[in-house]
Each structure stands twice: as C-alpha cells, then as structure tokens.
Amino acid sequence: MSHNSRPSTSRISSVPSQKPRQLSHLQAQLAQLTANMADLESLMRMTAGQAQDMRALGGYSGAMFMAASKVLGEETVKGGEGKEATREQEK
Structure with missing residues (x-):
C-alpha cells in the first residue's frame, strides 16, 4: 500500500x-x-472604412434611383398625355 501512496521518482523528476x-x-x-489581435485590429479598421464607403455608395444609388424615377415618371406622364391627346384627335 505504501508503494501506491508515493509518487514515482521518474514522475517527480519530469x-x-x-x-x-x-x-x-x-x-x-x-x-x-x-x-x-494586431491583424484583427487592422481588419476592423479596414471594415469600418468600407462600411463608410458603402454608406456613401448607398446614398449615390438612392439618388440615382430617385432621379431615374423622376425622369421616367415624367416621360410616362408625358407619353400617356400624348397618347390620350392623339386618341381624342383621332375621334
């Protein structure tokens, strides 16, 4: 029993x-x-810059869609009025 209670000398030395x-x-x-962590910090700074760029790009895209909608909307209204006027003239 005393053998089990003592740790071996090889284990103690290791x-x-x-x-x-x-x-x-x-x-x-x-x-x-x-x-x-340094790489992560660098990537986070790059991502933050890209997020700002994406925000600006979203603003430009929205402005272009609004401008296109206005131009196409006016053409549709003018085109619709023109067709109705020609139909009335044909009658």
Whole structure:
C-alpha cells in the first residue's frame, strides 16, 4: 500500500523539466495571440472604412434611383398625355 501512496521518482523528476517547456509554449501562444489581435485590429479598421464607403455608395444609388424615377415618371406622364391627346384627335 505504501508503494501506491508515493509518487514515482521518474514522475517527480519530469515535473520541473516540464515547467520551462510549458512557459515557452505559453509565451509562443501569447505571441501568436498578439499577432492575431494586431491583424484583427487592422481588419476592423479596414471594415469600418468600407462600411463608410458603402454608406456613401448607398446614398449615390438612392439618388440615382430617385432621379431615374423622376425622369421616367415624367416621360410616362408625358407619353400617356400624348397618347390620350392623339386618341381624342383621332375621334
């Protein structure tokens, strides 16, 4: 029973040697996380700029649709009036 309660000597000797390796691994992960956060920040700034550009593009598109609607609407009204006038003249 006393054999089960004591940890083996090989396990005890391996634990201190793992700590520097684990710290090195954590340091590498932290460096990767820092690089990923820098990339994310850059991408977020680019996305914010693109969102502003999309807003402006939406405004231009809306203005063009309104202008086209006004022009085509006037032509339709004029075209409709012209057809009715010619029909009345034909009668």
